[in-house]
Amino acid sequence: MGKKGDLTKRHIKEQAMTLFAEKGFKDVTMKDVCEAAGLSRGGLYLHYGSTGQIFADIIDDLMNAQKDEFSEKIGQGASAKEILLQVLERYKNEMMDTKGALSVAIYEFFSADDAKRDNALLRQYLKSRSMWKQLLEYGIDRKEFNDVDVDAVFDLIVFSYQGVRMYGTLMAIDEQTPERIISLIKTILLTNAEV
Amino acid sequence: MGKKGDLTKRHIKEQAMTLFAEKGFKDVTMKDVCEAAGLSRGGLYLHYGSTGQIFADIIDDLMNAQKDEFSEKIGQGASAKEILLQVLERYKNEMMDTKGALSVAIYEFFSADDAKRDNALLRQYLKSRSMWKQLLEYGIDRKEFNDVDVDAVFDLIVFSYQGVRMYGTLMAIDEQTPERIISLIKTILLTNAEV
Amino acid sequence: MGKKGDLTKRHIKEQAMTLFAEKGFKDVTMKDVCEAAGLSRGGLYLHYGSTGQIFADIIDDLMNAQKDEFSEKIGQGASAKEILLQVLERYKNEMMDTKGALSVAIYEFFSADDAKRDNALLRQYLKSRSMWKQLLEYGIDRKEFNDVDVDAVFDLIVFSYQGVRMYGTLMAIDEQTPERIISLIKTILLTNAEV
Amino acid sequence: MGKKGDLTKRHIKEQAMTLFAEKGFKDVTMKDVCEAAGLSRGGLYLHYGSTGQIFADIIDDLMNAQKDEFSEKIGQGASAKEILLQVLERYKNEMMDTKGALSVAIYEFFSADDAKRDNALLRQYLKSRSMWKQLLEYGIDRKEFNDVDVDAVFDLIVFSYQGVRMYGTLMAIDEQTPERIISLIKTILLTNAEV
DNA sequence: TATGAATGAGTCTTCATTCAT
DNA sequence: AATGAATGAAGACTCATTCAT
Numbered sequence: 054m055g056k057k058g059d060l061t062k063r064h065i066k067e068q069a070m071t072l073f074a075e076k077g078f079k080d081v082t083m084k085d086v087c088e089a090a091g092l093s094r095g096g097l098y099l100h101y102g103s104t105g106q107i108f109a110d111i112i113d114d115l116m117n118a119q120k121d122e123f124s125e126k127i128g129q130g131a132s133a134k135e136i137l138l139q140v141l142e143r144y145k146n147e148m149m150d151t152k153g154a155l156s157v158a159i160y161e162f163f164s165a166d167d168a169k170r171d172n173a174l175l176r177q178y179l180k181s182r183s184m185w186k187q188l189l190e191y192g193i194d195r196k197e198f199n200d201v202d203v204d205a206v207f208d209l210i211v212f213s214y215q216g217v218r219m220y221g222t223l224m225a226i227d228e229q230t231p232e233r234i235i236s237l238i239k240t241i242l243l244t245n246a247e248v
Numbered sequence: 249m250g251k252k253g254d255l256t257k258r259h260i261k262e263q264a265m266t267l268f269a270e271k272g273f274k275d276v277t278m279k280d281v282c283e284a285a286g287l288s289r290g291g292l293y294l295h296y297g298s299t300g301q302i303f304a305d306i307i308d309d310l311m312n313a314q315k316d317e318f319s320e321k322i323g324q325g326a327s328a329k330e331i332l333l334q335v336l337e338r339y340k341n342e343m344m345d346t347k348g349a350l351s352v353a354i355y356e357f358f359s360a361d362d363a364k365r366d367n368a369l370l371r372q373y374l375k376s377r378s379m380w381k382q383l384l385e386y387g388i389d390r391k392e393f394n395d396v397d398v399d400a401v402f403d404l405i406v407f408s409y410q411g412v413r414m415y416g417t418l419m420a421i422d423e424q425t426p427e428r429i430i431s432l433i434k435t436i437l438l439t440n441a442e443v
Numbered sequence: 444m445g446k447k448g449d450l451t452k453r454h455i456k457e458q459a460m461t462l463f464a465e466k467g468f469k470d471v472t473m474k475d476v477c478e479a480a481g482l483s484r485g486g487l488y489l490h491y492g493s494t495g496q497i498f499a500d501i502i503d504d505l506m507n508a509q510k511d512e513f514s515e516k517i518g519q520g521a522s523a524k525e526i527l528l529q530v531l532e533r534y535k536n537e538m539m540d541t542k543g544a545l546s547v548a549i550y551e552f553f554s555a556d557d558a559k560r561d562n563a564l565l566r567q568y569l570k571s572r573s574m575w576k577q578l579l580e581y582g583i584d585r586k587e588f589n590d591v592d593v594d595a596v597f598d599l600i601v602f603s604y605q606g607v608r609m610y611g612t613l614m615a616i617d618e619q620t621p622e623r624i625i626s627l628i629k630t631i632l633l634t635n636a637e638v
Numbered sequence: 639m640g641k642k643g644d645l646t647k648r649h650i651k652e653q654a655m656t657l658f659a660e661k662g663f664k665d666v667t668m669k670d671v672c673e674a675a676g677l678s679r680g681g682l683y684l685h686y687g688s689t690g691q692i693f694a695d696i697i698d699d700l701m702n703a704q705k706d707e708f709s710e711k712i713g714q715g716a717s718a719k720e721i722l723l724q725v726l727e728r729y730k731n732e733m734m735d736t737k738g739a740l741s742v743a744i745y746e747f748f749s750a751d752d753a754k755r756d757n758a759l760l761r762q763y764l765k766s767r768s769m770w771k772q773l774l775e776y777g778i779d780r781k782e783f784n785d786v787d788v789d790a791v792f793d794l795i796v797f798s799y800q801g802v803r804m805y806g807t808l809m810a811i812d813e814q815t816p817e818r819i820i821s822l823i824k825t826i827l828l829t830n831a832e833v
Numbered sequence: 834t835a836t837g838a839a840t841g842a843g844t845c846t847t848c849a850t851t852c853a854t
Numbered sequence: 855a856a857t858g859a860a861t862g863a864a865g866a867c868t869c870a871t872t873c874a875t
Binding site: 467469470547549550551553554555564565568591592594595596598599601602603604605606607609610612613614615619620623624626627628631 | 662664665742746748749750757759760787789790791793794796797798799800801804805808809814815818819821822826
């Protein structure tokens with residue numbers, strides 16, 4: 054527990070994350086990581102054999118860090134609308150945070166090699182879907198949300214969100230865009246969308 | 249016009265396009281293109297100095313090939329709903345066409361280097377936006393569409409479309425997803441969406 | 444026929460052969476060959492992808508260069524004893540030529556990797572065997588040689604020859620050794636070995 | 639004597655021997671030995687500074703283990719022919735034992751570097767020679783062996799033996815070969831070789 | 834004694850790019 | 855226009871070796 058090697062690994066991941074955020078996945082070399090982490094060639098290879106391993110480790114950490122943000126609140130009988138407004142607010146901010154880190158890298162990483170694409174992303178998507186469905190059904194039950202096609206709304210939310218995030222790294226997206234998308238989603242869900 | 253060099257260039261672009269579709273942008277080398285095009289090193293360099301030039305040329309061709317599909321029909325007084333259903337049908341098919349070519353490469357190309365992101369994508373986005381706004385306003389005018397926030401609906405359509413296309417290259421997306429998204433968009437726009 | 448590339452290849456093989464003779468197979472690096480041949484890194488890789496390929500090519504050349512030295516003379520009805528004495532004389536000289544080139548390298552090369560050992564050496568051995576058997580049987584027929592076990596004598600000749608060549612590269616072998624071995628072989632074969 | 643360090647050294651040598659037998663000398667790295675011996679890098683270096691040291695140590699052990707197998711029997715007035723047949727039987731078995739360990743490694747080790755070839759092999763050769771000469775002269779004295787050139791016969795025996803052992807690691811040698819060679823040697827030595 | 838993290842040198846390998854023909 | 859040999863730089867990867875603990 055907590056050996057020296059683990060510290061170094063964490064340090065490598067932190068430095069590498071910055072690089073991935075800046076340059077995407079494919080343009081980061083082991084040499085880059087060495088220099089960023091202040092490690093020698095051999096020193097880095099002691100811990101990771103490729104940028105792919107580093108990236109996969111980072112992704113793993115991120116995914117494990119993500120928890121179900123809805124369940125607890127639903128358990129406490131919170132208002133579905135409140136929960137929704139909160140998460141949409143967060144989504145909006147993330148959509149606007151263009152440099153927001155890893156989307157480019159993730160895209161390159163998972164598109165690189167069939168071996169990688171297997172699971173991680175899909176698992177993440179499914180997890181997110183089950184969370185959202187729970188919320189949406191909860192809201193519909195409580196008559197807080199309109200009686201929509203839960204799957205459709207989820208797909209619309211998640212893919213428009215991802216679309217904006219990705220295109221935001223490629224071109225200057227109008228600041229109003231996230232705003233507008235979020236509003237429209239509210240309109241779809243909330244009966245009296247006096248947002 | 250129509251010199252031999254242009255023929256060779258076209259041939260190079262065709263072969264390179266296949267490579268870009270397979271491997272994305274960053275992983276295609278000039279060497280790859282040489283081999284694919286059956287040209288010698290020197291021969292290729294006579295026409296293009298880098299994969300970036302080839303790709304930019306390809307993108308250019310694609311964008312120039314895209315014409316305003318709505319204007320004409322609107323001019324002829326066609327039904328807004330009909331126009332909408334047609335284009336959404338096309339979008340749906342494109343969303344399902346996973347290998348559908350260049351999205352990965354485009355993403356890598358435009359995310360690569362600030363110099364490149366200039367505006368090609370943005371121009372494309374704006375062009376698309378003005379086309380859609382024209383259609384949407386036309387439909388609202390004719391009472392065929394609900395009285396929605398035109399900009400918001402456009403953003404929702406285009407970014408959810410792009411989101412699906414991109415994620416479709418990263419993971420196995422449920423075949424129903426494009427279906428559902430398109431239906432939901434219809435619901436938003438069409439008063440009696442008995443789709 | 445006779446392109447520039449072939450000239451370069453020959454040049455590479457010549458320079459590499461010197462290196463292999465000096466250092467054996469495993470200690471010669473592609474870098475060594477580059478420098479010896481006066482070629483750049485990339486230049487060498489244009490022609491050969493590994494020292495193994497170079498070595499295999501050299502071995503191939505050597506084996507193809509080797510011709511049946513007995514057949515013709517036998518066809519001319521030459522004296523078996525004369526043919527024998529000539530070839531044994533050559534063997535003796537080769538046994539004494541310690542630096543004599545590639546034995547170390549050959550040993551390392553063929554012992555390296557099961558894939559390589561398959562054939563080349565065995566084929567060479569079998570070719571040599573059939574040549575020798577022809578000579579020995581010819582000599583026995585003509586009553587010039589004693590009525591020996593042809594296979595046994597061949598094995599004794601070839602393996603003692605190889606044993607001396609190999610050990611000669613490892614330690615200082617008595618100059619008389621080849622002499623003695625050759626004489627003994629003559630005694631075995633020739634009825635009145637007043638050699 | 640008999641310290642813990644000696645135990646570790648013996649353990650290292652045993653594990654390394656396996657590696658040398660498998661891969662020859664040049665391809666075994668200190669890292670390999672670490673892993674095989676279950677030692678850390680630093681731990682191994684405490685005992686040996688290079689694979690050369692380990693190998694030299696192993697060779698030393700082997701040579702010291704070799705004792706004069708003839709003297710004693712000769713002293714007891716045993717039959718020369720019996721002694722001969724026994725040792726030739728052993729040689730035959732060793733020739734057939736292809737994986738029989740260290741010949742490749744020995745060859746690479748002693749051919750590697752002039753510094754190493756000093757004399758270990760030569761000493762071994764001379765020791766073996768004096769043993770054999772003693773036996774051969776003993777047999778000739780007792781009229782059990784033909785009156786051969788003792789040095790010549792020794793060289794023939796030892797080098798054909800070594801030749802077979804070495805080539806046996808490079809190519810598939812006919813199982814009959816050792817048989818035939820040994821028989822022929824008996825024929826040379828024994829008057830009535832009704833073997 | 835022993836550990837294992839870290840260093841740095843050496844080699845491999847692949848390309849973008851040039852140039853004589 | 856086109857060829858393809860050649861260059862040289864960049865990055866990958868592996869070890870021998872050291873050293874703080």
